[in-house]
Amino acid sequence: MADKKVMVIFGATGDLALKMIFPSLFFLDKEGHLEPELMILGVARARHDDASFADEVQKMMREKAGADYDEATWARFVQRLCYVDGDATQTSTYGKISERLKGFSIELFYLSTSPDFFGVIARNLRDAGLVQSQTRIAIEKPIGHDLASSQDIEAALAQAFPEERIHRLDHYLGKDTVQNLISLRFANTLFEPVWNKDNIEHVQITVAETVGVERRWSYYDSYGAMRDVVQNHMLQLLCLIAMEPPAALDADSVRTEKVKVLHSLRPIGAREVERETVRGQYRKGYTEQGAVPGYSEEAGGGNSDTETFVAIAAHIDNWRWAGVPFFLRTGKRMPARTTQIVVQFRPVPHSIFHRTENLPNRLIIRLQPQEEIALQIMNKTPELEAVRLKPVTLDLNLIEAFRTKRRRIAYERLIFDALKGSTFLFVRRDEVEAAWRWIDRIAAGWKERDMKCLPYSAGTWGPSSAFALTERHGFSWAE
Template sequence: MVSRVIPVDDFDLVIFGATGDLAHRKILPGLFRRFVAGQIPATSRIIGAARTEQDDHAFRDEAARAISEFAGVKANDPRLAQFLDLLGYVAIDARGEGGWTDLKARVRDGAVQAFYFSVAPALFGDIAERLANFGIVDSRSRIVVEKPFGRDLDSARALNATLARHFDEHQIYRIDHYLGKETVQNLMAVRFANILFEPLWNAQFIDHVQITVAETVGVAGRGSYYDKSGAIRDMVQNHMMQLLCLIAMEPPYHFDPDAVRDEKLKVIRALEPLEPGDIVRGQYQADGREPGYLDDSENPESRTESYVAMKVRISNWRWQGTPFYLRTGKKLRARTSEIAITFKEPPHSIFEDAGAPKANELVIRLQPNEGMNLKVMIKEPGPGGMRLVQVPLDMSFADALGTDGSDMPDAYERLIMDVIRGNQTLFMRGDEVEAAWAWTDPIIDAWEDSKRLPEPYDAGSSGPEEALRLMHRDNRRWREIRA
């Protein structure tokens, strides 16, 4: 199956922080791939903006090196030369006056205008103010802001208020790359485009849900940043909250940006406050071969968690009594992100001598090897009577769609193209961000008041023992973490 490529309108995209890591690793390579796919018109312009003093040619050379490294393209590829012709550069002083007049002269009035804030949140207000004061933007312009969207409710409100002084909500695209993953969007398709699952998608038939985001890397190299954040701010409050919302939300009346985001907001507001025993914090420790979190963070007194597991309850008719178990951590056994929906066991088994039926399970795998599988019970092949065995009905996107996965758009590619189209469905709204912080803040405050140290766990393990007990007390088990 070959995916259809629908070109976007002619656009000017300004990337603030264009010399930074995100631009090099994701934004520029992603734009190049969309150009090669025929989605970006050759008349479009991509303008880098950063503090570094350099001209267009130097920036194009820098972009060529990044694209060669992270998009796997050879430096002499003629398509790369064609793409580089779209690029320009302006040296900008985000908190001063330098470069803004030059930028205004480069941005066209007739094209779609998008401004990507790939910079620290502390600069969002300065850049937004100068874009408005220098007359670079109008009511049709769009801005893309990267997380973190604040570090608590107060700072999130302040950030939203800062952006709202110069842009309307429909112009602000708060990007969370998890929502751009193919499988995350397929979760909505599976739920709302198939009659098979939606009648069963409730507490009557679903026993529990597990959401796992496990990483094998530690925080070395970004320890000072991470130590001010921790797992709940870095992952739970945004990425995992979004996955939870997509699983638990009611069907929107239409696949429309505000309709979808209204339903997600209802889920967040229905989350029950966590009980003290429903959350486990962990911190990976040195094992003699590799450093522990305290070494990587360069803070021997740190109480910041590199792992968190929690039992979440949703107070509404659909989910009353069905727990959602969330866990995420660094330096775990394997790198994997998945959602597992475990259905209840049949109320009565007629196969007394064939083995106990196991619960059906729908597993949605976000990374690696995006895909889904549904575990069902069948008869074991062969003579000798009825013997039951559980097997997966597996659908990896690589197999089902006839691709090796290399031509599947990266999350950033898809989301940036949605910005150009003006489609906010996969972006977070301001009230949604604030509601997530309103639920998360009391958890963080309780940790800080308790003065308790995180539970230690070995690098390469599945996390702290206390997290296992969180499940065992409910007579459930975490799914094995494996690549």
């Protein structure tokens, strides 16, 4: 095997690569986590030579790294960078790559492209003889547009790479707080004994963004919030909250338990979609940035029924969670940017206090804008004349707790593991397909019922039907 090693990034001049992938590699290099001999080859359509490509990467690096940028690391990192221009759908591009990589051990192909290109790139890599015995491939979810397209992509990947060398990324799994869900549940006797239907009343998962689709309109209009966020990030969070304890802390044991959750999700079809789901699309409105256009206006006045908001009441039909609703909500142009999980416990069986003051305990796990875990409990207020209760939060601010540590980009962990060959934080094929089956049934139900998007003003928490969704089950969203 050659001494020289290389990681190849397709789509190297795109937003994802420049804003996330290259900064992550820069920080890994800064901390000594990249092998000294590892080269990084960028591949994209843009016309560049090695020097002009490096200039583009450096420009974004300065902006992204801020105070953590340093010239010494850059001087070392830039020596790793090289570039090939070409169309990933054309076989001639792979001839240029082969010529550039003669004598190299190809460690990892990272596909920072649209899912539409995953299959064709995998086939071209195989046909060009670029897949070596140790070569791995990393692709980012969503994989495909539905189950059928996902299976087509997976078939092409499987012809070029064995399952253990396919790394399917969901960047949420690179976040420390998401990884900490396993530790929180299974390393603390405070939680695991009460983590079930007997003690938990319901769970809410919210992924809210203040931004609109902006320059991603073309991609987003093909996917929508259901395929872009629910199938992708939100089902991962649901699985980690709801899964059974794995037999061991290894990749297959953890992923097997997540798949079991997906198989236990109660199907939502045409008969259930109007009761259990809400579709919405933002109209023009006002946010902290002032007046903003609606979704169709961002498309240049086009008329689209793509959802920018989804709310779902999901149910997991197994012994642990029977009867406990999981409310999922995601949207663009929301009042606040937040990703949080709220686990609401059941009230005490009998309260000796005034019932309006006896609020249920809540465990709140925030992933963004800052990572923290908070436990909301009832406490007596300091008054002489009466016993009054007020919710008090026991707050673990993870940024404050680890303030001497730099806050990592989620991709750093994922790239580090992919380069090592670890599959622990990556998604297995059967997991992807189980998620698509559940999502496809909902999408088919929307179509059968002709369930159009409900309008909501930018800067609000979605259509009023989203509030009725939780209220039908006797609950309210935690804002």
